Amino acid sequence: xxxxxxxxxxxxxxxxxxxxxxxxxxxxxxxxxxxxxxxxxxxxxxxxxxxxxxxxxxxxxxxxxxxxxxxxxxxxxxxxxxxxxxxxxxxxxxxxxxxxxxxxxxxxxxxxxxxxxxxxxxxxxxxxxxxxxxxxxxxxxxxxxxxxxxxxxxxxxxxxxxxxxxxxxxxxxxxxxxxxxxxxxxxxxxxxxxxxxxxxxxxxxxxxxxxxxxxxx
Amino acid sequence: xxxxxxxxxxxxxxxxxxxxxxxxxxxxxxxxxxxxxxxxxxxxxxxxxxxxxxxxxxxxxxxxxxxxxxxxxxxxxxxxxxxxxxxxxxxxxxxxxxxxxxxxxxxxxxxxxxxxxxxxxxxxxxxxxxxxxxxxxxxxxxxxxxxxxxxxxxxxxxxxxxxxxxxxxxxxxxxxxxxxxxxxxxxxxxxxxxxxxxxxxxxxxxxxxxxxxxxxxxxxxxxxxxxxxxxx
Numbered sequence: 001x002x003x004x005x006x007x008x009x010x011x012x013x014x015x016x017x018x019x020x021x022x023x024x025x026x027x028x029x030x031x032x033x034x035x036x037x038x039x040x041x042x043x044x045x046x047x048x049x050x051x052x053x054x055x056x057x058x059x060x061x062x063x064x065x066x067x068x069x070x071x072x073x074x075x076x077x078x079x080x081x082x083x084x085x086x087x088x089x090x091x092x093x094x095x096x097x098x099x100x101x102x103x104x105x106x107x108x109x110x111x112x113x114x115x116x117x118x119x120x121x122x123x124x125x126x127x128x129x130x131x132x133x134x135x136x137x138x139x140x141x142x143x144x145x146x147x148x149x150x151x152x153x154x155x156x157x158x159x160x161x162x163x164x165x166x167x168x169x170x171x172x173x174x175x176x177x178x179x180x181x182x183x184x185x186x187x188x189x190x191x192x193x194x195x196x197x198x199x200x201x202x203x204x205x206x207x208x209x210x211x212x213x214x215x216x217x
Numbered sequence: 218x219x220x221x222x223x224x225x226x227x228x229x230x231x232x233x234x235x236x237x238x239x240x241x242x243x244x245x246x247x248x249x250x251x252x253x254x255x256x257x258x259x260x261x262x263x264x265x266x267x268x269x270x271x272x273x274x275x276x277x278x279x280x281x282x283x284x285x286x287x288x289x290x291x292x293x294x295x296x297x298x299x300x301x302x303x304x305x306x307x308x309x310x311x312x313x314x315x316x317x318x319x320x321x322x323x324x325x326x327x328x329x330x331x332x333x334x335x336x337x338x339x340x341x342x343x344x345x346x347x348x349x350x351x352x353x354x355x356x357x358x359x360x361x362x363x364x365x366x367x368x369x370x371x372x373x374x375x376x377x378x379x380x381x382x383x384x385x386x387x388x389x390x391x392x393x394x395x396x397x398x399x400x401x402x403x404x405x406x407x408x409x410x411x412x413x414x415x416x417x418x419x420x421x422x423x424x425x426x427x428x429x430x431x432x433x434x435x436x437x438x439x440x441x442x443x444x445x446x447x448x449x
Contacts, residue, residue, distance in 0.1 A: 131289075
C-alpha cells in the first residue's frame with residue numbers, strides 16, 4: 001500500500017476482527033491473501049516467522065491443559081500474519097508522517113520519532129542476524145539455534161550501543177522536543193479498494209447476523 | 218586455480234553490474250570509482266551473493282575467505298580472542314600482528330575502526346586460502362598500517378587474491394589489473410603492460426607514463442624507482 005494511513009487503518013481493523021472471532025480471523029486471512037502478497041511476502045524475509053514460536057508454545061500448553069486451543073491458535077496466528085505484513089510493508093518515515101498528520105507537528109513528531117526508532121531497531125536486529133549468518137558461513141561455522149543463543153547477548157549490547165549513538169545524534173542535531181514533518185500522502189485506487197474491503201470485513205465481523213435472521217423468521 | 222565469471226550480471230536499481238573474465242593465481246587489483254560495483258564483485262567472488270545472470274565457476278578452489286570493507290560485518294566473537302579463534306588462527310601471533318597483544322579479552326566493538334580493520338585483516342591473512350577476496354582493505358588505516366597490510370598481501374601471491382580498492386597511493390605489487398568502466402569490470406591485462414591502459418591510474422603513474430617511463434609495478438618503491446629513471 002502506498003498510503004501508510006490506509007495501511008495502518010486496515011491493519012488495526014483486521015487485527016481487532018481476527019482477535020475477536022474465528023469468522024473475523026477467516027475474513028482477515030482472506031484479506032491477507034488477496035492484498036498483502038501473502039506467502040510471497042513471507043519468502044522475502046522469513047525471520048519475522050519467529051513470532052510464531054511463542055504462539056505455538058502457548059497453543060501446546062492450552063491443548064495439554066484441555067482448554068480451547070484451536071480458536072486461540074487461528075485467531076492469534078492471523079493477527080501475527082497481519083502484523084508481519086505491517087512490518088514488511090512499512091517504509092522508513094511512515095511513523096512520523098502518520099503521527100504528525102494525526103497528532104500535529106509537536107506531539108505527533110515525538111510519537112512518530114519514537115515509533116521510527118523502535119522500527120529502526122527491529123530492522124537493525126534483522127540486518128545484524130543476516131550479517132552474522134554471512135560471517136558464520138564465510139568462516140565455515142554452522143549457524144543454528146546454539147549460535148543464535150551465543151550471539152543474542154552481543155545483539156542486545158549492539159542495540160544499546162546504537163541507541164546511545166542515536167541519542168547523541170539527536171542532541172548533536174539540536175533536537176529537544178517536537179519538530180516539523182511535512183507529511184504528503186498518495187493513495188492508489190488499489191489502496192482505496194483494499195482498505196475499503198478491510199473496513200467492510202471489520203463491520204461484517206461485528207454485525208449481529210444471527211439476530212437479523214431470527215427477526216426475518 | 219581459477220575463478221571464472223561468465224557473463225555475470227547483477228541488477229542494482231537502475232543499472233547492471235557486469236563481469237566477464239577469469240581471476241588467476243596472483244594479486245588481482247580491481248580498481249574503480251566509489252559505487253562502481255567493487256563490493257558486489259567481492260561478494261560474488263566470495264560466494265555470498267548470487268548473480269542475477271551468468272555463472273561463476275571455481276576451478277581448483279577449496280578454501281576461500283572474504284575480508285569485508287566494514288570490519289564489523291565479519292564479527293562473530295564477543296571478545297577479541299574469540300574473534301581470532303573464529304578464523305582458526307593462533308591468537309598470540311595474530312594479536313601481535315594486529316598490535317593488540319594483551320587485549321584478547323576486550324570487546325571487538327570497543328576497538329577503534331582502524332584497530333578492528335587491522336585485526337580482521339590480520340586474522341584473514343594469517344591463514345593460507347586458495348581464494349582471498351579483500352574488499353577495501355586499506356580503509357580506516359593510517360599510512361603505516363596500509364604499508365604493513367601491503368607486505369602481508371604480497372606474501373599471499375600463491376593464492377588468487379582479489380584486491381578491490383580505490384586506494385591510489387599505497388598499494389602492494391600486483392600481477393593483474395582490472396578496472397570498472399562505469400559498472401562493467403574490464404580486464405586491463407598483466408602488469409606492467411596493463412598500467413598504460415589504466416584509465417583511473419593514480420596521477421603519479423599517469424605522469425610517469427606521460428614522460429615516457431612505465432613503472433614496473435604500482436607499489437611506492439616501483440613509483441619511486443621509475444621517477445629516478447626519469448631523473449637519470
